[in-house]
Amino acid sequence: MSKPSIDRLAAAEKWLKDNDTRLKNERIAPISEQAKRAWALLRQESNVELGDLRLEGQATRRRVSLTASIDGADAGNALPVLSQGELHALALALFLPRATLDESPSASSSSTTRSRRWIPAKVDGLVTLLSEIAETRQVVAFSHDDRLAAAVRRSQTPARIYEVVRGPQSVVSISSVVDPSTRYISDADALCRDENVPDDVLRRTLPGLLRLAIEAAARDSFFAGRIVRGVPLTEVEETWDSAHGTSQRVSLAVHGEIRSLDHWLRTESRKKALGVATSGFHRSLRGLDVSDAVHHTRRVVDEIGGQAR
């Protein structure tokens, strides 16, 4: 082959390689951006800032290059400057955006964290990050210590916390430690017991809290029942979103569809609890003792929780 042809071919090959790298990097650009954002949430108390994520090299020498800066000064390669805990956080910051790309086949994202090595602020950052992902995905996180669970509790994220206990002969039991409706009820309880809360404030706040408790219980019950029967999550969510107001939501939980609750409203607790939750929202609680209101709501929440339709 003549020299000019070889030169042209070499130039063409170089062009291909350059553009291949450019295209690959364009493809990972959204991951790079999201990884930076994830890192911003997870780093919390670290002064390491993440730079660009780039794919480099060719054939058998391909690698990911990651740059970092410390207190604003360029630190070159990121990996050597990170601590063990930061490396864990970085792994998550890189993994989560990839797992949640639209192209990714996983509709749910599950992660096992070693939060034991994490400082509290990082665990809080992780909860914020997972809560954001949970707006569009199902997120399941496994942890060996209580810090992740504690961070979830204080973040008010509508998450369920389960405790998995491995008994003799490896018999595994799973129990719910805390769920949103129980949290609302216990908040309502505490509010009633606080003598320093002015009565009018208490009566204006309680209906809202109790309504949140009932709706949370209805949602859990409705979702659990449908998902167990194999109904796709998107469909369950659509049905749930089509319900407006507490009565319709309770109806979905108890009847499986939106219809009149007249027949269901035959017990005192149901009537009173739903009355507080629906009419008490705009006006304050009247004609009912505050602790009675909590008592009836707790019964209804238990009832709704006990039956998944």
Add this chain to the structure above:
Amino acid sequence: MSDTRALLEQASGVLAGGGEHSNRMACWIARSALESCVDDLLLARQRAAESASMRSRLSVLQVAYEQQPEVAQRAEYAWSRLSRACHHHAYELSPTATGAEHLIGVVDSLAAHT
């Protein structure tokens, strides 16, 4: 200037000043700023409850600002982190300067709602 803003500026000042206990002191001041901020937020919705416990006030806040759930979420988060940061824990280090700065920032963003 409101109490909240004044306290937040004080917290930032203490933090910037440095010193052995400055991080924890800044957290104490930021915690007072948060209390004052929550009171302002409740007052704005005619639900003042200054002498109630913070847990109660945060519950009231959640219902009063139901249409803006981030308000109660941020307040709850800042309260629990600041309370932890303010007290000495046997197996936990003092809050770091960046941690304190972050929490002051959270209270500051909450004050923007008042």
